[in-house]
Amino acid sequence: MRIFDYSKIKDRQWDKEIINYIGLIHECKGRQQLYLAQKPDELYRLVEIAKRQSTEASNEIEGIRTTQARLKQLISDKTTPKNRDEKEILGYRNVLNIIHENYEYIPIRSNYILQLHKELYSFMDVSYGGKFKNTPNEIDATLEDGSRVCIFKPLEPFETPDAIRDICDEYDKAISNYDIDPLIVIPIFIHDFLCIHPFNDGNGRMSRLLTTLLLYRSGYVVGKYISLEKKIQITKNEYYNALSSSSKNWMEETNDETPFIKYLLGTILAAYRDFEERVNLVSKKLTSKEMVVNAINTKFGKFTKSDILELCPEIGRATVENVLKELVEDGVIDRVGSGRSTAYLRKN
Known part of the structure; x- marks a missing residue:
């Protein structure tokens, strides 16, 4: 069985790209604290949007989906689920x-991870919610054509409970005693979790929930306002490639987690940059049209109505539609496509 020893992380040399990521994220974290103190009212809508996007995107990665109307109703407790996906x-x-409301009180322990997994399946008539796997499994990737390929064979069921206990213990020691930046330890923990693949189902979703939990507990709360899951969904192929590259020779303890660390740090940094962009848009005292124009000016190439709604959470859908129509008529933007494929382009 693989041995987990996070004390070795302290002695590793990381390349310039990882060091730069960490430095930039630290700077963003400091600026975010100022935003949180100065502009709390403007951030409420960002929280609600991020929750909806995170729920939708993390499930979408696994092929679990519903309509936008049903999703909004489910998120806001205005309906009950109709099928397995819901x-x-x-x-x-x-x-x-x-996690959003209690992260400070959720220690990184096996029993808490099991409780979260049980809650994940609380509406399902399955027996494996809150239990470690009892049959062998594998890590599959879903390709763009819908086919699935095996990219890794995880630990056996009998090895799983001890492995999860060990990575939780090592994580706590690394954070508390080894003087290692959490931005290094968190991706390594998540990568080990995915390689262990401890559950019969729900491993990917649990890994993304645990990423949010670990970041929150270390003071990186950007995922509360910008969906990390959405960014992972958009870059799903890169996610699988980084996971696959970092998992080579994992069983032999000679793997290199660098690709996965870089991927996750890049995702976190992109979320922080989106946060600053969006909070600046919602905090200015602008008309609806001015806010939409400012949002459009941040876009390159094609953009959609949904893109603008994300950047302008204080504006309703109908208002955005009217402003976009007006800007097309004024010659400020061009409309391309129709129906669900409708997009827009800025004119020079």
Whole structure:
């Protein structure tokens, strides 16, 4: 069985790209604290949007989906789930809410991870919620054509409980005693969790929930306002490639987690940059049209109505539609496509 020893992380030399990521994220974290203190009212809508996007995107990665109308109703407790997918979506939303509201009181321990997994399946008529796997499994990737390929064979079921206990213990020691930056330890923990693949189902979603939990506990709360899961969904192929590269020779303890660390740090940094962009848009006293124009000016190439709604959370859908129509008529932007494929382009 693989031995986990995070004390070795302290002696590793990281390349310039990782060091730069860490420095930039630290700077963003400091600026975010100022935003949180100075502009709390403007951030409320960002929280609600991020919750919806996180729930949708993390489940979408696993092929679990529903309509936008049903998703909004489920997130806001205005309906009950109708099918298996909606039950899984509602379970994810509940776990995300638990983490948002209680992260300070959720230690990184096996029993707490099991409790979160049980909540993930609280609406499902399955027996494996809150239990470690009892059959061998594998890490699969879903390609763009919908096919699935095996990229890694994890630990056996009998090895799993001890492995999860060990990485939790090592994580706590690394954070408390080894003087290692959490931005290094968190990706390594998440990567080990995925390689162990401790559950019969829900491993990917649990890894993303645990990423949010670990970041929150270390003071990196950007995921509360910008969906990290959405960014992972958009870059799903890069995510699988980084995971696959970092998992080579994992069983032999000679793997290199660098690709996965870089991927996750890049995702976190992109979320922080989006946060600053969005909070600046919602905090200025502008008309609806001015806010939409400012949002458009941050976009390169094609953008959609949904892109603008994300950047302008204080404006309703109908208002955005009207402003976009007006800007097309004024010759400020061009409309391309129609129906669900409708997009827009800025004119020079």
